[in-house]
Amino acid sequence: MADLASNLAGIKSPNPFWLASAPPTNSGYQVARAFEQGWGGAVWKTLGTPIVNVTSRFAGFNYREHRMVGMNNIELITDRPLEDNLREIAEVKKQFPDRAIIASLMEVCEQKPWHELVKRVQEVDIDGFELNFGCPHGMSERGMGAAVGQHPDLIERVAAYVKEVARVPVIVKLTPNVTDVRFSARGAARGGADAISLINTINSVMGVDLDTWNPIPHVDGKSSHGGYCGPAVKPIALNMVSDCARDPEVNIPISGIGGVETWRDAVEFLLLGATNVQVCTAVMHSGFRIVREMIDGLSDYLDSKGLRSVNELVGKSRNTITTWENLNLNYKIVAEIDQSRCIHCNKCYIACEDAAHQCIDRVRHGNNGAYDLVVDAEHCVGCNLCVMVCPVDCIDMVRVDSGVPAQSWKERSAAAVSTSG
C-alpha cells in the first residue's frame, strides 16, 4: 500500500486531506469527530476578535437534480471566545497527536495586534498558522481578510509581522478575487511565508427570489455579496493553483482548496502542483465520513499507478499547462461516433449544427426511418462539443495524422518573421 503521508512546508499529516477553515472546524467536538473518520489535518475556523453572525448565512446553487453544485456564505470568522478555541485545540491535539492542527488567524493590519495574537495562539501545541487574507465579505469592510489579500504589499507586510514571532510554519491563504493571483502569492513569498493555500471563496450573489424579488439568501430583505465555493469553483481553483505552481517568483509549497469532493479532485490538484488539499463544502454536504472514500481511492490509485508515495504525484502535470502560443497548431483530432451505442437523441447533431461547424449529418439508410449520425471528418474542427453533449459517451475524438510536423503559434510567427526578414 502506498504511503499517503504528506508534508507541507514542514507540517506533517498522515494523509493529504485537510479540513479547510470553515464551519466543520468550528469546535473541538467537530474536529475530533473528523479525526476519528481519518482526516489528516484541520485548519481551525479563523480565530480573531470574535464577531457576531447573521442568520440566513448560506445558500446552495442547484443545477437540475444536483444540489449544492456550488454554495455561498456570508458567515464571518469564529464567533466563539479565543480561550475556548485554544483550550479545545489543545485537547484535540493531545488526543490526536499525529494529525495537523493549523490555526487560521485574522487581525487588523498592524504589527502589534498580529504579534499578540500569534504569541497567544502558539502557547498551545499547534502545527502551523494560516493567515486568512481571503474572507471576501464583512471582515474585508473592517480592513481585514480580502482587504489585505487584494494588496500584495499588505500581504507581504503582514506575513513578515507573523514570521517575526511564529515558531511554526506560516501559510498565507489567498483570495481569488484578484485579477492575477500570482501577485498575491509573490507578496506572500516575499514576506517569508512558508506556503500558500488557495482559493478562498469567490465573490458572488447567489440569486434573486422570483416571487419576492429578494436576494438569496436574504437577511430581512437584504443581502451582501457572499463567498462562492463547492464543486463549481474547482476549475477556477485549479487554474490559480497551476499559475502559482509554475511561477518562479512564488516557489513555495501550495495547499490546494476549492471544490475538492473526491480523491479524483485531490489528485488533479496534486498533479498541478499542490502538496495537499483542503475541503469545506463537500463536508458541509455529506459529513466527515467522505474522507474514508478519499483515502481508499487515493491509495488504490497510487497502487494502480505503481507509486509508493503520494508525494510522487505532486507537480507531475505542472508543465503540461503553458501559454496558448506554445500549443501545436498541427495537432488534429476529429469526432468519431460509435453507431452501435448511439441512441439517436440528435444532441450532437444540433450542437454541431447550431453552435459548431455543421459537420454532423443524419444519414438515412433503408426505408424504415433508421439513420446514422455521421461526422464529416474533413470539416470537423475537433472542438469536442459533440463529445460533451452526448449522453451515452459514444463519441470519441481520434487523432488524425496532419502530415506536418508540430508547430506552435510562436514558432510559426518566428518562422514568418525570419522568412520575410
Add this chain to the structure above:
Amino acid sequence: MADFPGKPIQKELSPLEVSIEANRCLYCYDAPCTNACPTHIDVPRFIAQIADGNLKGSARTILEANAMGASCARVCPVEHLCEGACVYNTESDTPIRIGDLQRYATDSAREGNVKIFTAGTPTGKRVAIVGGGPAGLAAARDLLRYGHAVTIFESHDRLGGLNTYGIVPFRLSTDVALWEAQQVVELGCEVRTNARVGENVAPATLVAEYDAVVLACGMGDVPKLGIPGEEHVWDALEFIERAKTTGAAPGLGNRVAVIGAGNTAIDALTCSKRLGAERVTMYYRRGEKQMSAYQFEYDFAKEEGIEFRFFCAPKRVLADAGAVVGLELVRTRGSNNGSPRLEIIEGSEFVEPCDTIISAIGQSRLLNSIDALGVEHDGGVVRVDDAMRTSRAGVFAAGDCIFAKGEREAMVVEAAQQGKLAAASVNEYLGSG
C-alpha cells in the same frame, strides 16, 4: 361523481419524481417521442417547461397540439407511442414517463383553473359538429380559436363521448373528461345535448344553416352476437356507461362472462371485477396472440384476477325464468400464428355457468347518422381524404367514424389529431369559400 370501487390505475408522480423524471429527459432534437405521438406534442419542450418551473407553459405546449391532452395522459397506450419511441429504451435505462409528466402538467392547469386559450376574432362563419366526443371537441376547440361560431350536436346529455361514459373510471375519471369539454365550452361553443342528428335534428337543417359540418359521431353499440338468448346479453358499452355514471351495476351477480378480446372487453372485465363479481372470465374465439387489447391491458386484467378462455365461441345463452344461468360455447380451432382461418369443432360444446353475460365484440357503425348526411362510406367507415374532407363539399369527418379496423384499436389521441386536422381543413375551406 359516483364513487367507484378500486384505485385509479395510474399513480400520480410525487413532486420529487416529477423533478427527477423531467430533468432526466435529454431534450432530444427532432425527438422520436414527438414523432411517435399522433398529435406531435413537442414532448422535450413540455418537459423542459416542467423542469424550468413554467407549468402553464407546459400545459399550453401539450394542449396546443392535443386538445385531449389531459385524457390522453391517462388513456394513451404510451408503450406503443411516445414512451415506446423514447431514446431511453435501452438495456440499462427506462423511457421517460412522458404520460405521467403530461398528466402532471395538465392536472396543474385543471386544478389551478388556468385559462390557456381564447377564441379568435369572429369570422361570422358557423360550423356544426355532429358528436361531442374527443374528435368533435378537438375540432370545435380549434375552430373557435380560428374565430368561427361552433355548435356541437350531441345525442347524450353530456359532452365527452367515450371519454365521459365509455372508458372505465379507474382509467379516466369523468371529471377529467368533463373538464376538457368545459375548456371548449368556455371558448363560446354552443352545445345542444340530447340532440341526435338524423333523429331530432334534421340533417338538412345542418347543411342549410351552417357553413360547414364536421361529422364526429364515433361508433355505435356492440353488434349482435346472433345467438339464441341474445336478449339476455348485456352490451359492454351500456354496462360501462351505467357503471361509470352510477358507480354500480345492479344484477351483475357473482359469475360474469365477457365475450371479446379488445380494450372494451378488458374494460368490461375489470369493471365487473371491481364491482364485486367473484369470477370474471373472458371468452375469445381466437388465441391469445390475436387479442386486439394491448399487452399492458392484458397484464392489468391478469393482475385484477380475470380468467381467460381462448378458442371458444358463444353458441347459446341458457336462461331460467328470465335469468341467465349459463353460456353454452363451442370449441374452435385456429392457428395461433395470426391466420384468420377459424374452424368450429363440431360436438365440442360445453356450458359455463354464469349470472351475467356481457358482449364486447366491437362497435357497430352508425349507418343512420352517416347516411343522414349523405356522405360516402365503406361499410360504415366514412371515406375521407388527407384533409378530412368527405365526399360531400363542406362536410368533414374525424374520429372513430373514419376508423377502419386495422392493426391497432381506435384511440382518443387519433380522434384528437383528426379533429385538429379537420378544423384546419374547415378553416381553409371557409377562408377560400
